[in-house]
Amino acid sequence: MPVGHDLPSCTNQVVASETFTIDGQEMVLFDTPGFDDTTISDADTLKRIAEFLETMYRRGIKLKGIVYLHRITDMRMTGASARTYRLLRSLCGSKNLANVVIVTNMWSDPPTEDEILREQQLRSNFFKSALEDGAQLLRREHLGQTSAHEVLRTLLPKAAMHPQLPVELSEGIPLQDTEAGRIVRAEIEAKLSKQDEELQELRDEIRAMVVDRNLKAERELDEYRGRKEREMSLLRQQLASLTVEIEEGRKFWEGQFEDMRTRRIQAMRLAEEQILLDTPGFDDEEISDVGTLKRIAGYLSANYDQGQILSGIIYLHRITDNRMGGANARTFNLFRKMCGTQTLKNVIIATNMWSNPPTDTQARREQQLETDFFKEALDGGARMFRRETQGRESAHRIIRQLIGQAPLPMRIDVETVDENRALHETEAGQAIEVRLLERVNQQQEAIEEARRELAHANLEGARAAANIRAEVEREEREMAELRQQIDSLRRGMEEERRDYWRRLEAERAQFAEDQGTRRRLGFRRKLREFLGLGQKRNAY
Numbered sequence: 440m441p442v443g444h445d446l447p448s449c450t451n452q453v454v455a456s457e458t459f460t461i462d463g464q465e466m467v468l469f470d471t472p473g474f475d476d477t478t479i480s481d482a483d484t485l486k487r488i489a490e491f492l493e494t495m496y497r498r499g500i501k502l503k504g505i506v507y508l509h510r511i512t513d514m515r516m517t518g519a520s521a522r523t524y525r526l527l528r529s530l531c532g533s534k535n536l537a538n539v540v541i542v543t544n545m546w547s548d549p550p551t552e553d554e555i556l557r558e559q560q561l562r563s564n565f566f567k568s569a570l571e572d573g574a575q576l577l578r579r580e581h582l583g584q585t586s587a588h589e590v591l592r593t594l595l596p597k598a599a600m601h602p603q604l605p606v607e608l609s610e611g612i613p614l615q616d617t618e619a620g621r622i623v624r625a626e627i628e629a630k631l632s633k634q635d636e637e638l639q640e641l642r643d644e645i646r647a648m649v650v651d652r653n654l655k656a657e658r659e660l661d662e663y664r665g666r667k668e669r670e671m672s673l674l675r676q677q678l679a680s681l682t683v684e685i686e687e688g689r690k691f692w693e694g695q696f697e698d699m700r701t702r703r704i705q706a707m708r709l710a711e712e713q714i715l716l717d718t719p720g721f722d723d724e725e726i727s728d729v730g731t732l733k734r735i736a737g738y739l740s741a742n743y744d745q746g747q748i749l750s751g752i753i754y755l756h757r758i759t760d761n762r763m764g765g766a767n768a769r770t771f772n773l774f775r776k777m778c779g780t781q782t783l784k785n786v787i788i789a790t791n792m793w794s795n796p797p798t799d800t801q802a803r804r805e806q807q808l809e810t811d812f813f814k815e816a817l818d819g820g821a822r823m824f825r826r827e828t829q830g831r832e833s834a835h836r837i838i839r840q841l842i843g844q845a846p847l848p849m850r851i852d853v854e855t856v857d858e859n860r861a862l863h864e865t866e867a868g869q870a871i872e873v874r875l876l877e878r879v880n881q882q883q884e885a886i887e888e889a890r891r892e893l894a895h896a897n898l899e900g901a902r903a904a905a906n907i908r909a910e911v912e913r914e915e916r917e918m919a920e921l922r923q924q925i926d927s928l929r930r931g932m933e934e935e936r937r938d939y940w941r942r943l944e945a946e947r948a949q950f951a952e953d954q955g956t957r958r959r960l961g962f963r964r965k966l967r968e969f970l971g972l973g974q975k976r977n978a979y
Contacts, residue, residue, distance in 0.1 A: 452472065452487060453469055453470070453471050453472070453487060453488065453490075453491040454469070454470045455467055455468070455469055456468040456469075456470070461588050461591055461592060461595065462592065462595060464595055466503075466591065469491070471484075471487075471488050471491070472484045472487060472488070473523065474522065474523045474526055481526075481623045481626065481627075482623055482627065485526070485614070485619055485620065485623050486614065488530065488604070489604055489605070489608065489614055489617075489619075492530075492602055492604055492605040493604075493605045493608045493609070495601075495605065496601050496605035496606065496608075496609055497605075497609075497784050497820060498843065498844065499843060499844040499845030500843070501599035501600055501601055501845075502538070502599060502600060502601070502602065503538065503594045503595070503597055503599050504538040504539065504540060504593075504594035504597055505527070505531055505538060505539045505540070505602070506539075506540050506542055506590060506591075506594075507524075507527055507539060507540070507541045507542065508542050508544055509541060509542070509543050509544075509561070510543070510544060510545045511543040511544065511545055511546050511550075511554045511557055511558065511578075512545045512554075513557075521565075522622070522626065524565070524566075525622055526619055526622055526623070527539075528569065529603070529604070529617075529618035529619040529621075529622055530602055530603065530604045530619050531602050531603060532602060532603025532604075532606075533572055534603075535600045535601075535602060535603065536569050536572040536573045536574045537572070537573030537574070537597065538594070538597050538598075538600050539569065539573075539574040539575070540574070540575045540577055540590060540593055540594065541566055541569065541570075541574055541575065541576045541577070542577050542578075542579050542590055543558060543561070543576070543577070543578050543579065544579045546578060546579070546580040546581075548580065548581070550580070558576075558578070561576065562576055575593060577590055577593065603618065604617055604618075604619055609784075715838075716738075716749075718731075718734075718735050718738075719731045719734060719735070720770065721769065721770045721773055722766040722769065722770055728773070728871050728874075729871060729875075732773070732862070732867055732868065732871060733862065735777070735851075736777075736851055736855060736862055736865075736867075739849060739851060739852055740851075740852060740855045740856050743848060743849075743852040743856050744856055748846035748847065748848050748852075749785070749846060749847075749849065750785065750841055750842070750844050750845075750846045751785045751786070751787060751840075751841030751844050752778060752782070752785060752786050752787070752849075753786075753787050753789055753837060753838075753841075754771070754774055754786060754787070754788045754789070755789050755790075755791055756788060756789070756790050756791070756808070757790070757791060757792045758790045758791065758792055758793055758801050758804060758805060758825075759792045759801075768812075769874065771812070771813075771816075772870060773867050773870055773871070775816060776850065776851075776865075776866040776867040776870055777849055777850060777851045777866075777867045778849050778850055779849060779850025779851075779853070779866075780819055780850075781847060781850075782847045782848070782849050782850065783816055783819035783820040783821045784819075784820035784821070784844075784847070785841065785844050785845075785846075785847050786816065786820075786821040786822070787821070787822050787823070787824060787837060787840055787841065788808075788813055788816065788817075788821055788822070788823045788824075789823075789824050789825075789826050789837050790805060790808070790823070790824075790825050790826065791826045793825060793826070793827040793828075795827065795828065797825075797827065805825070808823070809823060822840065824836075824837055824840065850865075850866065851865055851866075851867055854866070
């Protein structure tokens with residue numbers, strides 16, 4: 440990690456260190472650009488830090504702590520120092536101050552009386568509120584690795600946390616309206632206001648010079664006005680940059696974290712045991728959408744009730760489908776309603792059945808999916824990947840994207856367990872019920888039409904009447920089946936939930952008896968039987 444020794448700042452991007460170990464724990468340091476920088480504006484600094492922190496938050500990566508460096512040689516707390524400290528507090532959030540270490544450096548050896556007095560003033564005045572909220576104030580009296588490690592050791596026992604800024608961004612608050620964004624914006628607006636006043640005074644002076652025909656003074660003032668206008672333009676650009684999306688920087692950090700994960704922890708993660716759950720799909724030939732929803736919801740709620748939450752969800756879509764028909768749209772709509780908005784960051788949409796090499800038509804279809812059909816989900820945090828080849832490695836590449844994600848409850852878990860809603864009162868249940876009622880109405884209209892034709896056919900011939908009677912009976916049977924599905928939906932999933940819970944307990948007992956067998960191929964078969972899926976008819 441580079442260290443600056445010159446007047447211009449060294450760090451203008453967030454930079455990650457190589458992994459190192461302290462007391463058996465692997466650590467990575469992230470060096471961020473500072474505010475009141477010599478080369479970049481506070482608005483750009485805030486954006487770069489926000490891009491980094493939000494990417495960490497979206498991937499479920501937490502920070503052990505934040506180290507804030509303060510020179511003990513600074514004889515007074517300037518406005519810039521005070522503003523930088525306020526920004527630190529707003530980035531971190533008051534509840535996370537226990538994870539902050541304020542480190543004073545550049546001490547004399549031995550410390551002077553002035554330095555010790557300054558430290559006392561910092562403790563009793565400037566940093567007082569932060570220290571009362573749990574922050575620590577430490578000296579780093581000497582250079583070298585040992586003194587740095589002593590500071591970092593104080594963070595090892597801390598519980599990892601998400602700073603306040605990425606949490607605000609995840610709640611849909613624009614960067615300029617976050618607590619940190621408001622501080623930067625207020626500073627820029629104050630500078631703009633001051634520049635505007637000075638510019639107006641200049642214009643008045645120029646007009647006075649024109650009257651006096653003092654051409655030299657007029658020219659000097661005109662040049663000064665030009666500089667002021669350029670400064671104001673730059674400030675307005677900084678203010679505007681706070682409102683610009685931080686997607687570009689977020690993509691950069693997605694790539695950085697992917698590289699770090701590949702280099703440092705890939706082997707460790709692949710060695711961990713992962714469990715995949717294959718669920719029945721909607722729009723199935725052998726089971727109704729109600730039956731599918733009851734099976735999935737029963738299983739999920741039984742596990743959620745015991746504190747077990749999914750780390751991620753993979754939604755498979757065939758790139759060979761040349762139309763996004765009603766069935767596809769309904770299936771994805773139900774999937775979205777089961778997941779909810781907050782869980783989208785843990786969703787991967789994987790397209791499969793690609794040609795080798797991919798055709799132009801498939802690439803164009805993928806682009807249409809990204810910009811239209813899946814756009815809303817992708818905007819909400821879901822990610823889309825290709826599975827271009829068959830085999831274990833291509834599957835593992837997709838699964839790796841979910842390892843390390845912070846588990847999040849699905850919307851249907853929250854509805855059925857936390858909010859104690861009946862299944863037909865959930866968003867997914869309501870969507871299925873609306874669809875079933877529409878089909879019942881359509882069937883009813885078809886039956887009425889057939890009866891009118893039957894009455895007319897009785898006058899014209901027995902054979903035609905028999906055909907129409909058969910059609911009426913078929914429509915009535917289908918309508919009865921639809922009504923049964925609606926009744927089943929409204930009865931809820933308690934029976935399925937209890938059944939899953941009994942099976943889960945039995946499986947746990949069996950797993951405890953034979954750990955070795957659980958890790959072999961038979962485990963997948965057991966899971967499929969556990970979910971009642973049987974043998975797969977088609978393999979993709």
